[in-house]
Amino acid sequence: MNFETIDTTVKTLWRYDYDTNIKPLRDLYEVAKREQWNAATDIPWELETDPSQVGDMNATFSEPYDFVKALSTEKQIELARRRSAHLLSTFLHGEQGAMMICGQLVEVVPDMDAKLYASTQVIDEARHVEVFHRYIQRLDKVYPIMPGLKALLNAVLTADLWQMKCVGMQIIAESLAMGSFKTMLKITNDEVFRKVLELTSQDEARHVSYGLIYMKDAIPKMNERDRDRLEDFAWTAMTLLASTPQMEKGKEYVDPMEEIYTDVGIDPKKAASEIISRMSDPEAAKAQPNPFREYAFPQLNRVGLITDRTIEKYREVGLTD
Ligand SMILES: [Fe+2]
Numbered sequence: 001m002n003f004e005t006i007d008t009t010v011k012t013l014w015r016y017d018y019d020t021n022i023k024p025l026r027d028l029y030e031v032a033k034r035e036q037w038n039a040a041t042d043i044p045w046e047l048e049t050d051p052s053q054v055g056d057m058n059a060t061f062s063e064p065y066d067f068v069k070a071l072s073t074e075k076q077i078e079l080a081r082r083r084s085a086h087l088l089s090t091f092l093h094g095e096q097g098a099m100m101i102c103g104q105l106v107e108v109v110p111d112m113d114a115k116l117y118a119s120t121q122v123i124d125e126a127r128h129v130e131v132f133h134r135y136i137q138r139l140d141k142v143y144p145i146m147p148g149l150k151a152l153l154n155a156v157l158t159a160d161l162w163q164m165k166c167v168g169m170q171i172i173a174e175s176l177a178m179g180s181f182k183t184m185l186k187i188t189n190d191e192v193f194r195k196v197l198e199l200t201s202q203d204e205a206r207h208v209s210y211g212l213i214y215m216k217d218a219i220p221k222m223n224e225r226d227r228d229r230l231e232d233f234a235w236t237a238m239t240l241l242a243s244t245p246q247m248e249k250g251k252e253y254v255d256p257m258e259e260i261y262t263d264v265g266i267d268p269k270k271a272a273s274e275i276i277s278r279m280s281d282p283e284a285a286k287a288q289p290n291p292f293r294e295y296a297f298p299q300l301n302r303v304g305l306i307t308d309r310t311i312e313k314y315r316e317v318g319l320t321d
C-alpha cells in the first residue's frame, strides 16, 4: 500500500434555494453533461504505441541537449519514453488532486449552479486519472509526485476560503494543465496519446471557463481583507510550482529524473550542468514555453488578482514583463 493522509479544511454549505442564479454556470453544466466521454471506450486502446512516435515531452527547447545528442537513437527513444512517463506521472497525480479538490468544491461553493457544475468536474477528473494511468503503463511506470506539485495541491486542499480553492484549482492548476496539454499535442505523433490529449483538454477548457466565470462574479463581492488574502494565496501557489531563471538563481539544481539518466547511460552531473547553463540564460528560457507566464498569469490578471499591491513580485521573478 502506498498512501498518505492530510487533514483538510472544508466549510460545507447547504443551499436551500435551487433556482438558477448564475446563468452562465448553469449553461456550462448543460455543456458538461452533453460532452461526457468514456475513457474505456472512446480512446483507440486497440492501437499499439510505437515508442519512437511518442516524442520527448521534456524536450521543449528547440535545440536538443548535447548529453541527449551523444546517445544512440535507441537510447534516445528510451530516454524520451521514460521521461514522458515521468512527466505524465506528474499529471496523473495532479488529476487525482483535481478530483479531490473538486469534491471539496461541491461542498464549499455557495451557489447551486456552481455545486451542480463542480459535480460534473469530479467525474471528468476521474476519467483523466483513468486515461493517464492507463497510458503511462505503455511507456514505463508511475513515478512519485514532485514535491512542488504536492505542496500546491495540499495548499489548495487545506485552504480555508472557498475562493482560494477555486483560484488555486480552476484558475492556476487548470490553466497550467491546458497549456501543457497543448504543448504536448505539438510534440507527439502517437495516435493513442493524441486522442487522450484531445479529449482531456476539451474537458480542461471547460474547467478553466468555470473558474473564470465564477471568480469574475465572486471576487468583486469579497471584503478587502479576504481579497488581499486571496491575492497573496495566488502568489504563493504560483511560486510553489513555477520556475524561471530568476527563481532558480542560487538554488541547488536537483534533477528529478536522475534515476532515468543513470539507467540510459547519462552522467547526471553532466546533464545538470548543461541544463543549468541553458536555464540561466533568460533569452533561451524565454524561447521555451512557460505555462505559468503564458496561461496562469494572464488568467489571474483577468479575474483581477494581479494588482498594484502584487504585480511587482511577479515582475521580479520573470512571470510577467
Ligand atoms: Fe483534469
Ligand SMILES: [Fe+2]
Binding pocket: 098, 125, 174, 177, 203, 204, 207
Ligand atoms: Fe481539470
